[in-house]
Amino acid sequence: MSEAGSYCVEGEIGIVTIDNPPVNSLGLRTRRAIQEGFNRFAADSSVKAIVLICGGRTFFAGADISEFGQPPVAPDLHDILRLIENSAKPVVAAIHGTALGGGYELSLVCHYRIAVPSAMVGLPEVSLGLLPGAGGTQRLPRIVGVPAALDIITGGKPIKAKKALELGMIDSLADEGKLREDAISFARHILADGKPMMRVSDRNEKLIEAKASADIFEEYLKRNARAFRGFKAPGHIVRAIQAAVDTAPDFDAGMAREMELFLELEASPESLAQRYYFFAERETVKVPDIGKDVGTLPVKSVGVIGAGTMGGGITMNFLNVGIPVVLAEMSQEALDRGIGIVRRNYENSAKKGRMTAERVEQLMALITPAIGLEALREVDLVIEAVFEQMSVKKEIFSKLDGICKPGTILASNTSFLDLDEIAAATGRPDHVVGMHFFSPANVMRLLEVVRGEKTSKEVINTAMKLGKSIGKVPVLSRVCWGFIANRIMAARAVQANELILEGPTPQDVDKAIYDYGFAMGPFQMNDLVGLDVIGRDDVERSVSGDLVKLDRLGQKKNGGYYDYDENRKASPSPVAAQVIADFAQYKGIENKGPQSDEAIVARLLYPVVNEGAKLLEEGIAIRASDIDVAAILGYNWPVYTGGPMFWADTIGLQKVVDGLNALGIPPATLLVEKAQNGDRFTTP
Numbered sequence: 001m002s003e004a005g006s007y008c009v010e011g012e013i014g015i016v017t018i019d020n021p022p023v024n025s026l027g028l029r030t031r032r033a034i035q036e037g038f039n040r041f042a043a044d045s046s047v048k049a050i051v052l053i054c055g056g057r058t059f060f061a062g063a064d065i066s067e068f069g070q071p072p073v074a075p076d077l078h079d080i081l082r083l084i085e086n087s088a089k090p091v092v093a094a095i096h097g098t099a100l101g102g103g104y105e106l107s108l109v110c111h112y113r114i115a116v117p118s119a120m121v122g123l124p125e126v127s128l129g130l131l132p133g134a135g136g137t138q139r140l141p142r143i144v145g146v147p148a149a150l151d152i153i154t155g156g157k158p159i160k161a162k163k164a165l166e167l168g169m170i171d172s173l174a175d176e177g178k179l180r181e182d183a184i185s186f187a188r189h190i191l192a193d194g195k196p197m198m199r200v201s202d203r204n205e206k207l208i209e210a211k212a213s214a215d216i217f218e219e220y221l222k223r224n225a226r227a228f229r230g231f232k233a234p235g236h237i238v239r240a241i242q243a244a245v246d247t248a249p250d251f252d253a254g255m256a257r258e259m260e261l262f263l264e265l266e267a268s269p270e271s272l273a274q275r276y277y278f279f280a281e282r283e284t285v286k287v288p289d290i291g292k293d294v295g296t297l298p299v300k301s302v303g304v305i306g307a308g309t310m311g312g313g314i315t316m317n318f319l320n321v322g323i324p325v326v327l328a329e330m331s332q333e334a335l336d337r338g339i340g341i342v343r344r345n346y347e348n349s350a351k352k353g354r355m356t357a358e359r360v361e362q363l364m365a366l367i368t369p370a371i372g373l374e375a376l377r378e379v380d381l382v383i384e385a386v387f388e389q390m391s392v393k394k395e396i397f398s399k400l401d402g403i404c405k406p407g408t409i410l411a412s413n414t415s416f417l418d419l420d421e422i423a424a425a426t427g428r429p430d431h432v433v434g435m436h437f438f439s440p441a442n443v444m445r446l447l448e449v450v451r452g453e454k455t456s457k458e459v460i461n462t463a464m465k466l467g468k469s470i471g472k473v474p475v476l477s478r479v480c481w482g483f484i485a486n487r488i489m490a491a492r493a494v495q496a497n498e499l500i501l502e503g504p505t506p507q508d509v510d511k512a513i514y515d516y517g518f519a520m521g522p523f524q525m526n527d528l529v530g531l532d533v534i535g536r537d538d539v540e541r542s543v544s545g546d547l548v549k550l551d552r553l554g555q556k557k558n559g560g561y562y563d564y565d566e567n568r569k570a571s572p573s574p575v576a577a578q579v580i581a582d583f584a585q586y587k588g589i590e591n592k593g594p595q596s597d598e599a600i601v602a603r604l605l606y607p608v609v610n611e612g613a614k615l616l617e618e619g620i621a622i623r624a625s626d627i628d629v630a631a632i633l634g635y636n637w638p639v640y641t642g643g644p645m646f647w648a649d650t651i652g653l654q655k656v657v658d659g660l661n662a663l664g665i666p667p668a669t670l671l672v673e674k675a676q677n678g679d680r681f682t683t684p
């Protein structure tokens, strides 16, 4: 026995069982336990073959991410890989749960791999801004070939056992629940049949084959340029796989190149940010005043009010995990249209082969259509997703309070309104919570859970856990205008709208923001969403309002900030330029000419950081990393910057304070304090 390992012998088979919760990551404790097991069985002449298996919920989930950037401590992962691959006795990896990153790479130095059908294997390092640095870029192409390895490693998605078997990533499937027995009998068969010791590193045919198509790597980079933009890891992954081909059959030379490229990524700001983000995403569910003693309420059925795009998307989240939904609308027509959209979404997935036609019908059967609110009487949770008007919401909540059984949670999907005012329309404000989804609600992973003044801890806990169970990342916010994501990003919109009156064009602004790493700039986004939709009723006149008056609604009609050809290709618009110039004149703002990209980025994004600091000051957000998660998942803020707060820490808070002062925007007290103390918002 070691701290994390136990070792036993059954007949001729030695079994190394590692159990290092929560996910058997390959930190020092785990590595020592593996080392002890293999040394012990190497010395035990009664053992002829070895099974390596994990206890707990999963096979090794990869290297211990918290060890990156620290000096290595022996035995390091590579020592362990060598120990296993050079074992004189065949080793069978027995996989359940998820064999990821270094975990799957470790299975690749075993001589055989067997997995239960529910297991998944994969190399997700790319999402940490890394490449598989324990031989994954050298061994995987030797098994699946170069084209498949490129997709698997740059995509980073885990692969289900059955598919992995087809690809050769594992050698056999065990019966679910019988992994240990099946792995032992697999090992016995190897011995009985005298099967050879299979070393992946000796298999060179697929790499030699690839030497013939020299252009494959450049073409791959070109084809994926858009998806890889701004990320450092995908390019390095491609180069590492290329090295496997170039150096084959010299395995060690390829490994040396993989290590060089890995170390470059490990030290890169992109990977630092992405590793920070990995933990940030897992931190959001931790609410300081809600401990393990706080329970949750059962949610076995859900009601959704409003079958528009939002309500339909929200509904799909619950159907997908088997929770039935009563979908309520005011008219049969609206209801039919909404249900039709949900059906079409599922049918499109079926067309793409992502689900069967039978599954579509199963999911649709979970919807109970309803006119009016009466049918919501027995559901455990109601989510209201009607349009943003306080009087309408209050009326609905007051009615729901009278209709729904005691204990039903009443949630609003409001994006801006005061949840406490809505809650006050009911006799159960402790059961009122915000559940703010982002559009399209069946796709976007952010869920802001809004905690009202009187919302009970149990209700918060329920909403957070439920959010996680439907695949969202729940971020907790207190009540304020726009909550977290919309409030910080509104600060960017305000600056963008002002800036185009001062000289830079919408194209200049969009380009600077695109080059920073966003998928599109604010004006491209406005045109896409529709200028009639983004219209503001808090100002008398605006550029977008003036464009709407000219019937320029954006991409959907006559252009907006841009002109569009029949293929929706954008070009600068002379009409929009005139509207902007007229508006600037009306406001008495002088055109001072173009600005640098750097100045534009500072103008638009420093105020986002400032707003984030205010959210912390006001206690709206629990922690800076929650703000980063909200920006990344709600607004596609480029993840390799770590989000606005991590980015501000990276460039230096004093620089942000100076920038804000120069723009005449008062910096938040917390921001100034942290800058003065040389402090940070986030912990890398």
Ligand code: 3HC
Binding pocket: 022, 023, 025, 058, 061, 062, 063, 064, 065, 066, 077, 098, 100, 101, 102, 103, 105, 124, 125, 128, 130, 131, 132, 133, 134, 136, 279, 282, 283
């Ligand atoms: N290192 C350190 N901690 C890890 C970890 C890892 N590789 N993987 C998970 N954890 C921690 C999480 O931070 C979390 O901690 P917390 O409870 O204190 O918040 C805890 O383990 C449980 O994780 P999840 O909440 O994510 O648990 P799930 O059950 O939802 O998911 C999982 C399990 C699918 C294994 C998921 O944790 C995961 O995807 N882990 C990361 C896998 C990965 O990226 N591996 C590659 C690592 S890099 C590498 O191997 C480099 C190599 O090539 C050299």
